Amino acid sequence: MGDVERPELLPDCDVPARFRQPDDVVQTCLVRLADDSLGENWRTSSLRACEIxxxxxxxxxSFVVKTPGPWNEDLQRILRLSGVGVDRPSYSSxxxxxxxxxxxxxxxxxxxxxxxxxxALVDRGRDVGYAEARYLLPRNGWGWLADAVREGWAVWTASLFAEDETAPMKTxxxxxLALAEYEYPGSYVPSAVEQLVADPAAASADRLALAVAVAQRAPKEAVSLLCCLASDPLIQAGHRMQAIRELDEIDIVAAEKxxxxxxxxxxxxxxxxxxxxAAERAQGEAEAQRARETxxxxVGRLESEVEEILGGLRSRGSADWLADELDNxxxxSDWEGVSQDVADICGLVRDEDVESALRLLEVLTRxxxxSEVDPAPDEAPSNAAAGQDFPMLSRRELEQFARTEAERSWLVWKGLVEKHGWDDDPSDELDHQLHEVDxxxxxxxxxxxGDHLRELWNHLVWELWPxxxxxxxxxxxxxxxxxxxxARLLADEVQHAQTLWRDTSAENYSFDPMTMSWPRDFWMVMEDWRRGTGRQ
Structure with missing residues (x-):
């Protein structure tokens, strides 16, 4: 096996890596099936065993007996003798x-x-399939790709291998070179070839050979490659001049430059x-990167990021920042200012970034x-009804408060009248009292x-958010x-409180004192006042 890290899963395959290798029985059957030195009985029995x-x-x-190559005719004969059917396979993808x-x-x-x-693995799995193939085949046994490309197959596998910086450079x-010579449709030049031509680690002669091969097949596309070689001081002088001579036949202007x-x-x-x-700098940066990954x-970066997230949450809900001008x-009675303060409060607690930050905190701390951190539930109860331990005020409660205050004011006035008597004009006194009470x-x-809004704000910034x-x-x-x-339920109450405050600020309050119980003499005066006749 190659010394390449094996992918755990492959596309269209949920079988873990440790189960993607044959047991001894299957391995023996596959080897015997392909061994033309064995008798027919051994080989047909092996194929039937795989079928069973x-x-x-x-x-x-099935793949072994159908694979094209010099062995195919013999394997097809074994297939016919065995009677095993592989044309309609019963296995899954x-x-x-x-x-x-x-x-x-x-x-x-x-x-x-x-x-x-x-x-075939690379065709099905692309990069992941290539990693699997690199793991399964010997690391230094990939020179066959050059012959395969010249035979017209494994072109994509060869391109991935040519781009693989972990593979031996000579191979x-x-x-x-085989890719550069391959007859692609049109004048396509693989990126792997361009990468190899520009690679300073490759031999000068090899880089030139690649560019010349491209020039013979696609002259116009080879201009940039030849210019790359001619302008690279790492290329031997003779090879640079040869690249320029190749340019003379394609683009005389580029050649002169x-x-x-x-x-x-x-x-x-x-x-x-x-x-x-440059290599030393890159190595130093790599070492510094490894040091950062200790x-x-x-752990230090994790703790720093956790503290940064917590600090952001802490500052966003602080009294120095969140709706700090609400009281003023x-x-x-600044309606626009209060509306903006309420919008800031609701924007904070309903912001999806806050919930995302909480989830990120949970992941980072885990x-x-x-295992010290409990996993998050599948559905975060962001809108679940938690304990509503914040103050609330309904419109009915506000109306009851208004009536109580009005009745109290009228009763105070009644006591003063009983003590000091009426003014000269009871109707004027009642008009004045009605206006004053309202x-x-x-x-x-x-x-x-307004106090309710203040209480909600205080509860949020001093209790709930901390x-x-x-x-x-x-x-x-x-x-x-x-x-x-x-906090999100509190935001709903904040909006409700804003509506109550706006309504009480915009509307004139009116209370009918005749809805109260009065002594007879008061009642008669107030009846006359109501009818507008008055009494001297």
Whole structure:
């Protein structure tokens, strides 16, 4: 097996990596099936055994007997003798992928069959399939791709291999040369070839050979490649001049520019020194990156990010920031200011970013502390009814308060009349008292609605939001979600309180004192006042 990390899952295949290898029985049957030195009985029995096993084993055997190559005619004869049917397979797509893994990873099979299976894996799984194939085949045994490309197959696999910086450079260059010579539709040049031509780690002659091969097949597309070589001081001078001669036959203007630039190029030694310095810088950056990825550094970054999120939540709900002018706006009856304050409060507690931050906190702390954090529920109860421990005020309660205040004011006036007597004109006195009571009660209503808004704001910024942040700090996310749900209910009450305050501010309060119970003498005076006749 190659020293490449194996992907855990493959496209269209949910079989874990540890189960994508044949057991001893299946492996033996596959090897015997392809071994032309054995008798027919051994080989047909092996094929029948794979059929009986079914699934991935049958898929692997079917692939072996149907794979094109010098062995195909003999295997087709064994297939006919065995009577096994492979034209209508009974295995699933996932089992077929596992069967390909069986074939590619079985060392006793002919290399050509294993190569075909590896190519089939890449066709089905692209990059992931390529990683699986690299794991299953020997790391240094990929030179066959050059021959495969020249035969007209495994082109995509060869392109991925040529781009693979973990593969041996010499093998990549051989495969890249085959790709450069391959007759693509039109004048297409694979990105893998362009990458190899520009790779400073490759040999100068190999890079030139790739560019020349492209020039022979697609001259116009080779101009940029030849210019890349002619302007690269790491390329030997003779190879640069050869690239310029190739340019002379394609683009004389580009060739003259490259020829004129030769005197300005640094020497090979200077270029190599610069390359070495760049490599050292890259290595230093890689080491610094590895240092940043140490457990201690990762833990530090996790804790820093957690604290940053908590700090953001803490500051957003602070009294110094959230609706900090609400009291002044209420005192000045500034409707627009109060509306903006209410919008800020509702925007905070209903902001999806807050809930997202809470979920992110939960994930980060679970990564940091492991199983100490309870997992989040599938459905976060962001709108669930939590404990409504904040003040509430209904319109009915406000109306009852107004009536109580009005009756109290009239009763105070009644006591004064009983003590000091009526004024000269009782009707004027009643008119004045009615106006004064309505004004007083209206102001009291506005004050009460405003005080309710203040109480809600105080409860949010001094109690509820700090409790929410504190629960998040203590990693009690269930409690934090309950506090957030309560805050959202409080926001509904804030909007309701704003409506009450606006209505009491905009409307004139009127109370009918005749709805109260009065002594007879008061009642008679008030009856005359109501009828407008008055009494001296």
């Amino acid at each position: 096993r079914g699934g991935a084993a049958l898929a692997a055997a 996932a089992e077929y992928v596992v069967g390909l893994c069986y074939v590619a990873g079985t060392k006793g099979l002919p290399k050509g069959i294993r190569h075909r299976a590896a190519d 990549r260059m051989r495969v890249g 490259m020829r004129a630039s030769q005197t300005r190029l640094p020497t090979v030694q200077v270029a190599r020194d610069r390359q070495r310095e 457990p201690e550094a990762v 706006h209420l005192a000045e 990564v940091r502390y492991g 004004q007083t009660v209206g102001a009291a209503l506005c004050q009460k609605a 409790a929410f942040v504190s629960a998040a700090e203590e990693r009690d996310y269930a409690c934090a979600r309950e506090h957030l749900a309560t």
